[in-house]
Amino acid sequence: NADNCTLRVAVAASFRPALEQVLPEFERHHACVVQISSGSSGVLYQQIAHRAPFDLFLSADRERPKLLEKQGWVLGNSRQTYALGLLALWHPKSESNIEQLLQSWPDKIVLADPKVAPFGSAARQALQSLGLWEKKQTQLACTHNAGQAYLMLDSGNAQLGFVAASQMQAAGRDNFWLLPQHLYNPIEQQLVIPTQSLQPEEAGFLADYLRSAKVQAQLHHLGYGVLPAQYSETDGGRRL
Amino acid sequence: MEITLPLFGAATTTSDSTGLNVAGLVTSLNAATPWQLNLPDSGIFGLTGPSGSGKSTLLAALAGQRHCRGHITFANTVWQRGHRGLATHKRTLSLGFQDSRLFSGQSAADNLALARRYSRRPLPVAECDRLLEAFGIEPLLHQPVELLSGGEAQRVAVLRQLFNNAPLQLFDEPLSAVDRAQVLRRLLPTLRDFWARYPALVIWTSHDFDEIQLLAQRCLWMDSANLSAPLPLHEVAQRLDSRGVGDSCRSRIEARVESLNDGLLTLDFGGISIFADRVTGHYRKGDTAAFLLEAGDISLSVEKPGLSSILNCLPVTLIAKQKLADGRIRLQLTAAEQVFYADISHLSYERLQLYIGGPYFAQFKAGSLTGL
Amino acid sequence: MEITLPLFGAATTTSDSTGLNVAGLVTSLNAATPWQLNLPDSGIFGLTGPSGSGKSTLLAALAGQRHCRGHITFANTVWQRGHRGLATHKRTLSLGFQDSRLFSGQSAADNLALARRYSRRPLPVAECDRLLEAFGIEPLLHQPVELLSGGEAQRVAVLRQLFNNAPLQLFDEPLSAVDRAQVLRRLLPTLRDFWARYPALVIWTSHDFDEIQLLAQRCLWMDSANLSAPLPLHEVAQRLDSRGVGDSCRSRIEARVESLNDGLLTLDFGGISIFADRVTGHYRKGDTAAFLLEAGDISLSVEKPGLSSILNCLPVTLIAKQKLADGRIRLQLTAAEQVFYADISHLSYERLQLYIGGPYFAQFKAGSLTGL
Amino acid sequence: MNIAIADWQALWLTLKLAGLTTLLLFIIGVPLAWKLSRWQSRWRHAIEVLITLPLVLPPTVLGFYLLLLFSPNYAPGQWLSHIFDGPLVFSFTGLVFASVIYSLPFMVQPLLATFNTNGQRLIQAAAVLGIPPWAALFKVLLPASRAAIVSACALTFAHTLGEFGVVLMIGGAIPGETQVVSIALYQHVEAMEYGAAHRLALMLMGITTVLLLAARWLGHNLAPRGLNSEQVKPVMGVLG
């Protein structure tokens, strides 16, 4: 019954465009209207911790779903990885030797705040792996999240910085360098079903749908990494 | 320091009289000279005194608009006891501020309507219309008050207070910006008639002593934060004169109306006919009316004078004399048991060889009597 | 409608005279009666008229504070031409508003200092101190202006304008809240002396005609937005009287000082000695001084009167008579080529059987002459 | 212009929110400012400062504290949700509640300033005619303070329109319920939908301009006739 089935999905702002791409297909097969609320994962976490009536939470990281799980605000075993973020370095168009460019870059380097944003901490790990973290300390300019880092670069106020590959894909840009995944811990984006959920069953369907091979392939085109099969096994998929 | 005297004998000395009783009222201005005041529950009293002497402060303290301590009761209600006072709007009074303080952002009509709406004794509509007409406010009713001329604003402010018709009405120089012609010929007669119909206790502050004389029978005098008890007008006039005011001292005399003919009023003053020709208002035969007689207008002769344009001639007895600051002599005369003053020059005094107790003739013109 | 006459003959009729020239000045108030005015570059002029007649509007228009069109020049500078006007602060004038409008949030001293600082002709410090003392403002200097009494605020406002010492000084009822004693005995003499030392063109608006008479020689009259040319004082007085003002009409007469003795001034008036005893200021022998003689104070006799307290007796000729509104008769008398008025009652007029051209004796007391 | 239905919905919601908040704040702010201006105690200053404090916290942080306040996990939230007959988080009521707290200084401060300068004199003038204080406030003080009131309301309204942090934190951006235009706008920017963002921003500013101009016109025309006529104006044209 479509009338009284509304699925309220809290989604990290960065994943919203991707979600919107894959949703129509889901809605065609399920008699459910999906209502999207996007925001920063931190805000959404706060809201769910204070019993916001969401049916599904798509976080941009792993920490907050974990925390929610620990605090018992989510259905047991609902936590799953649904996408893998890929870190990209926005660089001036003409460049070819990226590592050297990063080494010798004299100007500001933009990255999302490593303390609060997953792409920020990934950028920090990458810089640390490259041995540049200490050296470039004074040149780092932090934005609130990856989205704002992109805005900063896109508006021309900075020429070098770390963004999400999905953003570059969505904007159709090619002046980025996909950082080798060994330079940073995987940016696992996880989902949970809050205990407040009124439609846990439908939420589960959506979670399964997102993790389906078809959607994963779509996500790969949108700038997300390939989800290794192990994740669904080690994290123990939900059984309904 | 002034000594405070009860006004109307025993009636007002007891504290449960119905009028206004003020005892030991102290503000920051008169810490050394607490104010005492006993007034009946209706009647018009003047209040005058030098600039900065504390008149507005007194009115503000009565209205509870100025920090003070002491004791105030009106109509058996305590308004102030020690430091504690009744809130202003609960006191059955109205106060006209020296600056008119009309309610800005509204028209004159709004101002008046508001005052009437919150009146405890609202006037009948017919009365309001009559006042509006007499004050010449009708054409200005719908003008925003910000655009009124100084005198117009004052008239609206006075009218607003009349519309409010409180049992105690305090006025602070209410008509100082209105031309004298209008004040004397239209506003004061209107006010006098109004308060005859709607009695209230009125304190009328003014620097124009004529105004006070034409309205009030007694006057309070404030000087350097010293408040006198209500004084007869001629005493206040004398104080003003001794401060060197150019206006001569006028005395209030009372006489019985005999006839009114072609603008000339014939009066009986202790059996002698006197004439007055500058009269306003309506006089009825047999009424006792009050008039002002200017001291400087009176001339004294030793013999009964011959034919002259001076109409009035009264046999008088000289009872006292006083040298004035500017070299003239002020004589206190009595006739028909009334006292009045005449000012003559030192030279005349010597030429006529006047002596206390002597019988003389006081001459004054019909125009020297100003009708109340 | 009033007809505008040039004041000082040919000198002011040309447009490049140095005084104030106003031609065809129209505000929203006087669309039908444009104002004309020609005044010299110094001298004191009164301005009076009924409340709401447009006095303040005229002053505001002169100061560029009111939307108007017409032509204004002062001291050969064009202030207004058609709709365009010079900004107020560029006009060499000062204006005292009817509400004192002191600069709030500051002390009286700050107000005065500011006016002096932006003066185009700053007064010497000694002069300022003298004025401060005469106006009784010294003890109030450091008080915030919000706390001044009405009269005190007005005195500070006038003083502020004097400190500014502009070539054209416009005053709008500047002393209406000050007690008359102080005005007459201290402030007006101080002002008169001040402008004798620091000449300026002064327009002094007031409802107190005494004030105007003691300061000015000529007076503008405004009635229902009609502005008269500068009139001699006795003409304005007559207009006031015809409107029913209680104050009698006073005439200005001039006489030569013969001697001053014990407060009694002996004067020579066309060969006849007359006496005045209410004098302020200093008179020197031989000076020709101006005095005010009240019409109501004069009595007329057919025969030369006998011994009386009336000191002054002048042989006069009756040249005209006029019935007044209240039944009295106003006589126009002449003596020593000067004209003055006497008011007598209708009864006296008939009893004495007066006729135009007849010789009579005018009697008045020494106190009837008010020294300027 | 091509504006999505969701945006129209957000716009309408925002206007409703801003209008309601302004109305409520007028009802609360006028008596509050007036009481404060009459209160002679030294505590008055303390309370005036207290009213300013919501301004000092970053909106998101204020939102965080409001979230704690509204949280059904604690007593105040339970009590509030009892009073308002439902949880405040994620509801329009909650948004209004939060906006009122957040925008309080914008209403109260300008009113206080006027009441302090002109209020005393007018209230006195009313009291000496026997007009009680409350009547004096409505019949005397308000008509005389039209300019200040219009300015205070305009400021409040505009500020509520642009409110973002608080709303995001406690509203959850639910379309039609709590997704106001500022959030929609923010999301457009974050999602790199610049065209939509520009259109919406323009729209928002256009509507506000019209509303504010109308308010001024109203304030202007509510004044008694004649006050605005050209006769009051002093000469301004300068002579050549």
Added chain:
Amino acid sequence: MNIAIADWQALWLTLKLAGLTTLLLFIIGVPLAWKLSRWQSRWRHAIEVLITLPLVLPPTVLGFYLLLLFSPNYAPGQWLSHIFDGPLVFSFTGLVFASVIYSLPFMVQPLLATFNTNGQRLIQAAAVLGIPPWAALFKVLLPASRAAIVSACALTFAHTLGEFGVVLMIGGAIPGETQVVSIALYQHVEAMEYGAAHRLALMLMGITTVLLLAARWLGHNLAPRGLNSEQVKPVMGVLG
């Protein structure tokens, strides 16, 4: 209390920013409000509304447009960075610039309200004594408008303290340069360091309270002697 050095640094930077912004806005706002209050044209209303508009945009969106304005890709940004001798993004100068634009209405609106009501009369009183308009503003109008000015400055100061969206967008949260306390506070909340967040919020409010109280005390004591004495107070105690 246990507050990190970075937080102290942020606090100091914030106070500097708020103080400087308030000062600049005072210098800009007073003449602006005054010119507007004297301007008789109908454009005046348009400009008054224009000044209110920064309020209407969500701070982050305003920040986005400021990013576009600062961008070296376009002429205005080039010109600005020429004027300010360096790019405005990531710099303290840029923060001040943005804060000034953002807080403009807070200074100008309250001033306009006072100038409109009392200004005209006082300026006239000054003009008729030959005091030119600018002198009248400083020597007559400002002393008479103390209350309104203190209130406007307090509002501006507090608002700049709490400013967040704009600063976050263009500042880059560089410690000691652009990381103000509101961002630090937000980061604490996002990073779920609630203890630090509470401490910092308390600290911020405490300091603001002290500063605002001091400002009022100053405004109070700058008034001429006597005005604040108890003699002016009307009777308040009610008779039993």
